[in-house]
Amino acid sequence: MKSGHATHSFGENLESVRTAVLNMGGLVEEQFERATRALSEADSELGLQVANDDSKVNKMEVSIDGECSRLLAAPGATANDLRLILAIIKTITDLERIGDEAKKMGMLAAGLAAVERPSTNYRDLRNLARHVKEMIHRALDAFARLDDKEALEVVKSDDIVDEEYETIYRQAITFMMEDPRTIKRVMDITWIARSLERIGDHAKNICEYVIFMVYGEDIRHTGLENIEAAISRANSKQKPSVD
Amino acid sequence: MTDRYKRLLREVRECTDALQDGGIILNSAHEIVWFNSAVTNLLGLDPARDRGQRVDNLIRHPDFVAYQEDPQGEVVIPSPRDPERHLAIQLVPYGKGQSLAIIRDVTRQIRLERTRRDFIANASHELRSPLTVISGYLDALAEGGELPESWEAPITETQRQVDRMTTILSDLIELTRLESSEDEAEYEFIDVRELLEPIHAEFSNRSKSPRLELRLDAELALLGNESEVHSIFFNLINNAVRFTSEAGDIQIQWRRDGAAAVFSVADTGIGIQEEHLPRITERFYRVDKGRSRETGGTGLGLAIVKHALQRHNGRLSIESQMGKGSTFGCHFPETRVVSPRSPQRVVVN
Numbered sequence: 001m002k003s004g005h006a007t008h009s010f011g012e013n014l015e016s017v018r019t020a021v022l023n024m025g026g027l028v029e030e031q032f033e034r035a036t037r038a039l040s041e042a043d044s045e046l047g048l049q050v051a052n053d054d055s056k057v058n059k060m061e062v063s064i065d066g067e068c069s070r071l072l073a074a075p076g077a078t079a080n081d082l083r084l085i086l087a088i089i090k091t092i093t094d095l096e097r098i099g100d101e102a103k104k105m106g107m108l109a110a111g112l113a114a115v116e117r118p119s120t121n122y123r124d125l126r127n128l129a130r131h132v133k134e135m136i137h138r139a140l141d142a143f144a145r146l147d148d149k150e151a152l153e154v155v156k157s158d159d160i161v162d163e164e165y166e167t168i169y170r171q172a173i174t175f176m177m178e179d180p181r182t183i184k185r186v187m188d189i190t191w192i193a194r195s196l197e198r199i200g201d202h203a204k205n206i207c208e209y210v211i212f213m214v215y216g217e218d219i220r221h222t223g224l225e226n227i228e229a230a231i232s233r234a235n236s237k238q239k240p241s242v243d
Numbered sequence: 244m245t246d247r248y249k250r251l252l253r254e255v256r257e258c259t260d261a262l263q264d265g266g267i268i269l270n271s272a273h274e275i276v277w278f279n280s281a282v283t284n285l286l287g288l289d290p291a292r293d294r295g296q297r298v299d300n301l302i303r304h305p306d307f308v309a310y311q312e313d314p315q316g317e318v319v320i321p322s323p324r325d326p327e328r329h330l331a332i333q334l335v336p337y338g339k340g341q342s343l344a345i346i347r348d349v350t351r352q353i354r355l356e357r358t359r360r361d362f363i364a365n366a367s368h369e370l371r372s373p374l375t376v377i378s379g380y381l382d383a384l385a386e387g388g389e390l391p392e393s394w395e396a397p398i399t400e401t402q403r404q405v406d407r408m409t410t411i412l413s414d415l416i417e418l419t420r421l422e423s424s425e426d427e428a429e430y431e432f433i434d435v436r437e438l439l440e441p442i443h444a445e446f447s448n449r450s451k452s453p454r455l456e457l458r459l460d461a462e463l464a465l466l467g468n469e470s471e472v473h474s475i476f477f478n479l480i481n482n483a484v485r486f487t488s489e490a491g492d493i494q495i496q497w498r499r500d501g502a503a504a505v506f507s508v509a510d511t512g513i514g515i516q517e518e519h520l521p522r523i524t525e526r527f528y529r530v531d532k533g534r535s536r537e538t539g540g541t542g543l544g545l546a547i548v549k550h551a552l553q554r555h556n557g558r559l560s561i562e563s564q565m566g567k568g569s570t571f572g573c574h575f576p577e578t579r580v581v582s583p584r585s586p587q588r589v590v591v592n
Contacts, residue, residue, distance in 0.1 A: 019297050026303025033326065049426075137323065144300040145292055 010076045014084065017067045021088050021095070024060040025140040028098050031057065032136060032199065035105040036129045039122060039192065044113035050106030057099035061092045083216060087209040091143065094202040098136065101195040101202075108188045108195075115185055124171070125192060128164045132196050135161065135203040142207055148214045148231065151207035156224065161200035168193040264347050271340030273297050273311065285346050287324040298344070307332060314342075319349060329353045364419045367412045374412070378405045407541075414543040417474065418526065421550040428554040430466040432581065435459065435497050435506075438469065442477055443495060446484050453487040453510070455480075459497035463504055464581040471551040478544035479508045479571050485540060487512035487568070502577040509570040515563040523561065524549040548573075555579055 031050055038047035068089050071077070077085070135154055142151040172190045176183050215231060259266060265282035267275055275294050282288050288301060299308050302323065310318035314334040322328040331349045336342045381402050384390060390398070436459055443457045465472060483493045491511040498505055515523065519530045527542040548571075552559055556576050563569035 015297070019300055022300045022303050023305070023308050026299075026308060027305045029303065030305050033321075133326075140303065141287075141301065144296060145289075147292075 010071070010074055010081070013067070013071060013074075014081060017064060017071065017088060018084070020060070020064050020067070021091055022140060022144055024057065024064065024092060024095055025136075025143070027057055027060065028095050028102065029133070029136055029140070031099055031102040032105075032129075032133060035102045035109060036126070036133070038106055039109035039112065039129075040126055042113040042117065044110040047106040047108075047110030047113065051103045051110075054099050054103040057096060061096040064092050065089065079216075083213055087213045090209050091206050094205045098199050098202045101199050105192050105195050108192050112185065112188055122189065124164070124168050125189065125196070128161065128168065128193060128196050131157070131161050131164065132200050132203070135200055139203040139206040139210075142210050146210065146214055148211050151210040151214075152227065152231065154207045155204050155211075155227065158200050158204040161197060165193050165197040165200075264345055267298065267344040267346070269298055269334075269342050269344060273299065276341075282346060285322060285324075285328075285330055285348060287322075302332075310334070319353070322348075360419050360423055363415060364423075367415045367419070371409070371412050371416075374405060374409055378402070378409065381405060411541045411543070414541045414547060418543055418547050418550065421471070421547065421554065424554065426554075427556060428468040428471060428551075430579075431469060433465040433467055433469050433472055435463065435465050435472075436461045438473055439476060439495070439497060442473075442480055446480055449484075451489055452484055453489055453491040453493055455484075455493045455495065457495045459495075460499060460582075462582055463497060463499060465504065465575060466579050466581060467555045467575075468551075471554065475548050475551050475573060476506065478548050479506075479573070482540070482544055482571070483508045483510040483512065483569075486510065491568075499580075499582065500574065502580065504575045504580045505572050506575070507570060507572040509568065511568040514565040514567055514569055515561075516565060517563075520561055520563065524559065 031053060034046055035050045037043065038050060068085050071085055072082075135157060138150060138154045141147070142154060169190060172186045172193075175186045211227070211231070259279040260281075262279055262281055265279060265285045267278040267282055267288075270276050275288070275296055275298050277294070278288060278290070280290070283290060286302060293301060299311055302320075304320040304323070306318050307320050310332070311334065314336070317331045317333040319329055319331045322330050328348060328350045331347045333345045334342045335345065381398060385395075385398050385402065439457060439459060443455060446452055447455050480493070480495060487493055487510040493511075494507075494509040496505070496507045496509075498507075515530055519528075522528050523530065524545045526546040529542060549559055552573055556579060558574045560572040560574060561569065562572075
């Protein structure tokens with residue numbers, strides 16, 4: 001009876017850490033959203049605020065990290081629980097990095113707010129940002145629902161982000177060659193594009209941890225075909241229970 | 244019997260699914276028990292999978308997470324499905340810790356509100372430049388001495404009215420600025436004594452002022468936006484002076500209240516009838532149509548005070564008795580107050 005109670009509270013603790021991760025994700029999503037808005041609305045104050053608020057994200061990472069250490073030391077964890085804790089520890093690192101990139105974007109956007117804007121108002125960047133935002137959001141949804149299919153879709157969609165980044169990068173080189181006076185501005189834009197591309201990668205990582213949680217197979221750096229093969233292999237066996 | 248229940252249940256479900264507003268039932272652990280189909284559309288929840296999930300696992304916006312901890316009023320967040328849409332969420336507790344979340348799409352209201360604000364801001368800016376020109380020519384005319392004497396009074400009166408319009412416009416611009424900055428004010432150090440003493444001196448030196456007494460705790464400082472706090476102090480003292488006769492008294496205080504702090508202005512003026520108190524901070528609300536216009540008010544002072552205070556997490560209190568006077572208090576929370584003395588000492592004091 002007593003031990004039953006202990007495992008029950010372990011599960012509860014684990015569940016509340018999971019929620020904390022998702023709340024941290026919500027904060028990161030919001031930071032990203034505000035950084036993008038600072039760019040598109042030329043709001044330098046907002047950009048600096050985003051940079052300033054990054055400490056909130058860092059604090060959450062530290063606190064969740066501590067919770068995980070406590071959970072690892074607690075008795076009564078099953079293999080599934082341990083996989084979840086591992087995935088959480090990795091996920092929050094990626095979330096924290098997304099926060100860092102959002103901070104960089106905020107600072108760059110604050111600088112760009114003061115200089116002349118292109119007539120498109122950074123349409124390419126905003127498009128890229130929209131895709132990336134969707135990736136973060138879907139990755140976190142997949143994490144909440146332990147949805148391997150959605151996670152796989154997000155992993156696949158990272159290719160689009162990489163392509164868009166490549167296009168912006170090439171364009172940037174052309175601009176700088178045509179008119180060296182734009183170099184400073186175009187460099188800043190390239191840095192933002194780079195941050196966006198990195199954030200896409202972090203969202204992809206989170207999805208790989210989701211697949212790891214569900215199947216217990218590490219699919220990182222194996223290529224898409226192998227990921228799909230691994231999933232179907234795992235499906236033909238018994239899918240380990242998630243709860 | 245079971246058939247009747249089934250039918251009833253089906254009807255309830257059809258009815259809730261026909262609703263435009265979303266409804267989610269949450270248990271005491273904030274886990275989703277049930278939701279209607281509008282929620283799928285508004286928030287993107289999946290009826291097949293999301294029951295049993297904690298609601299903030301899926302609605303992760305920091306404002307909602309904070310609101311959930313302490314649900315007061317409602318919270319407005321962008322829809323997770325479409326950032327252009329805004330949703331107002333209200334949590335209604337019932338039973339043993341359960342709650343019902345009601346979700347409304349308020350995109351239209353928010354857009355309207357923004358249009359209204361932009362309109363006022365633009366109109367005020369546009370009106371200001373012609374006014375500057377008018378006031379410039381009026382000054383030249385008044386000083387030139389080329390006009391017949393009979394024109395002196397009309398010119399002075401016109402100057403007065405132009406000044407009034409200028410004040411109204413700058414108040415309007417200030418108010419729109421306060422309304423559109425949704426976040427709380429910054430936490431800059433403000434030496435309240437340095438801020439208050441010049442205002443006090445300015446009003447005391449006026450010829451027809453009532454007696455103004457200033458009592459302040461010089462060690463007590465505030466964290467906030469200096470120009471907004473200046474607005475709060477100036478508007479409240481200005482109001483008190485306008486509604487108090489020359490023979491009256493005005494007491495201005497800046498003091499501790501436990502760990503928090505209060506700025507208060509008490510006058511022995513005409514007072515405000517109780518029925519007006521709830522509406523008095525609305526813009527252009529007049530207690531008495533005639534009197535405040537005579538005394539040169541813009542009708543925006545208290546609205547500015549209220550908004551500036553809100554940005555400082557503060558609260559405005561008003562006490563008034565007809566014929567005896569009014570007391571306006573600004574209550575700043577502990578987080579906004581700096582005092583070098585230890586809290587224990589304050590209690591003893």
